[in-house]
Amino acid sequence: MDGHRPGIGTTGLASLAPAGTAPLAAEDLPAVRQAAEILGRKRLAVLTGAGLSTDSGIPDYRGPGAAPRKPMTYQEFVGSADNRRRYWARNHIGWSRLRHADPNAGHFAVARLEERGLITGLITQNVDRLHEDAGSRNVVDLHGRYDRVVCLDRGHAFSRKLLAGILEEINPGFMEAAEAAGAIETAPDADAVVEDAELIRSFVVAVCPVCGGVLKPDFVYFGENVPKDRVERAYAMVDDAGALLVAGSSLTVMSGLRFVRHAAKAGKPVVIINRGTTRGDGMAELKIDAGVSAALSWLAEELPDPA
Numbered sequence: 001m002d003g004h005r006p007g008i009g010t011t012g013l014a015s016l017a018p019a020g021t022a023p024l025a026a027e028d029l030p031a032v033r034q035a036a037e038i039l040g041r042k043r044l045a046v047l048t049g050a051g052l053s054t055d056s057g058i059p060d061y062r063g064p065g066a067a068p069r070k071p072m073t074y075q076e077f078v079g080s081a082d083n084r085r086r087y088w089a090r091n092h093i094g095w096s097r098l099r100h101a102d103p104n105a106g107h108f109a110v111a112r113l114e115e116r117g118l119i120t121g122l123i124t125q126n127v128d129r130l131h132e133d134a135g136s137r138n139v140v141d142l143h144g145r146y147d148r149v150v151c152l153d154r155g156h157a158f159s160r161k162l163l164a165g166i167l168e169e170i171n172p173g174f175m176e177a178a179e180a181a182g183a184i185e186t187a188p189d190a191d192a193v194v195e196d197a198e199l200i201r202s203f204v205v206a207v208c209p210v211c212g213g214v215l216k217p218d219f220v221y222f223g224e225n226v227p228k229d230r231v232e233r234a235y236a237m238v239d240d241a242g243a244l245l246v247a248g249s250s251l252t253v254m255s256g257l258r259f260v261r262h263a264a265k266a267g268k269p270v271v272i273i274n275r276g277t278t279r280g281d282g283m284a285e286l287k288i289d290a291g292v293s294a295a296l297s298w299l300a301e302e303l304p305d306p307a
Contacts, residue, residue, distance in 0.1 A: 024298050028290035032298050035245075035271045035286055039299070041307040042242030042269075044118060046110055047259055049125045049249025051274055055104035055293045058128060074221035078152070081205075084214070089203035091217070092167050093178045095160065103134035106247065106293030109300035111135035118303055121237035125249055125256050127219040140234045142226055142255055144219030153213025163206060163215065170204045177202075226255050238263050245299075246272040248292040251279040260284070 024032065050058070076083045111134045113119045121138040124131055127146040131139050150157050168175070181196045208215055220226050238244055244263040251257040251272075260280040263270050269285040272278055273295045281287045288295060 024291065024294040028288065028295065029298075031286070031288045031290065032295050035273070035288060035295075036299060036303055038269050038271055038285055039243050039245060040304050043120050043240070043306050044113070044243050044245045045120050045123065045237040045241035045259070045263070046113065047123045047125070047244065047246045047249060047256060048106075048110065048131070049247070049251075049256065049274075051248025051250070052106045052292050052296075053101070053104070053126055053128055053130055053248070055106060056101045056128075056130060058101060071222050074224035077216065077221060078214070085203055085205050086200050088167070088205050089174075089200045092164070092171070092203070093175070095164055096175055101128060101130060103130045104293050106296045107131055107134035107136070109293070109296035110247075112300040113296075113303070114138065116300075116303075116305070118306060120240040121234075123234045123237060123256075123259060125253075127217075138237075140230055140237070142220075142230055142234060144217070146217060146219060148218035149215050150218045151208035151211060151213040152216050153208065154211045156208055156210045156213070157218065158209065158215075160217070166206045166209070170206060171202075174199075174203060220255075222253075234259060235262060238268070239266075241268065243269045243271065246270065246274070246278070246280065246284075247296055248274055249278065250274065250276065 072083060072087050077087060107130050110119075110122060110131060114122065114136055119138075121140065122131060122136050123140045123142055125142050127141065127143050129141070129145055129147055147160050148157055149160055149163050177199055178196075181199060206215060207213060238259050241263075244259065246256075246260065249256050249272075251260060257279050260270055260272075260283050264283040270280065270283055271286045271288070272280055272284045273288045273290060273292050275289060275292070278287070
């Protein structure tokens with residue numbers, strides 16, 4: 001597509017092969033036009049989820065056809081050295097397999113909405129930083145960011161790229177052994193599904209280069225609370241908006257669903273674009289089951305300027 005460029009390497013995620021963005025299907029056009037009528041002349045708060053990044057080749061958690069997954073919880077991670085070894089071994093494989101993802105048309109469309117002054121801000125449940133790569137500026141990374149790791153003991157922060165180099169140095173031959181083990185599935189946070197228990201047990205976990213503390217990816221695990229300041233900033237985006245547009249989220253977890261409830265309670269229209277049902281469908285003025293990137297691209301060009 002015009003303006004397409006490679007990912008800049010800050011995400012750490014990558015495509016297996018970009019799925020590409022299909023044009024808006026003719027049968028979806030009436031619903032998207034209805035969305036434009038609802039959203040038109042209003043400034044929008046935008047909430048995005050994993051369904052937006054699938055066109056960049058990043059797998060979804062809950063979309064149609066997604067394999068069942070059981071992500072590690074925060075309590076499991078901090079409570080067991082064996083769990084941390086399993087997590088980092090799988091993550092190291094996933095990181096190396098899923099690097100340098102490109103933003104897709106949907107990410108560029110959201111950036112275009114911001115450029116046109118149509119949104120109060122963007123709330124994303126994704127950790128892949130592809131919105132920022134596409135040019136979005138006013139972003140709440142609700143669940144954190146995958147390009148950093150933090151020390152749980154002293155709060156030191158490091159780039160994931162730096163950690164990848166350390167892990168490669170202290171685990172020589174590990175990636176070759178993983179590749180020899182065969183096909184490996186990955187999740188949106190690059191947690192790889194690895195069946196070889198002996199391979200996992202052989203992995204050496206890196207510690208904080210400064211203090212020797214426990215390292216953790218700088219994103220919110222299941223069972224961990226989203227930091228209060230992020231939540232407050234996201235609520236402010238919804239409060240400042242005349243409507244809420246949800247794109248590519250099943251709204252299964254409360255961290256995203258609460259903003260739909262907040263907008264609906266305030267009497268603000270909610271439009272949801274997502275393949276498959278969501279927990280917010282009953283609160284939406286309009287639910288569109290269509291390609292997320294294609295629908296966003298159409299709206300970014302056709303929505304009128306705010307009143």
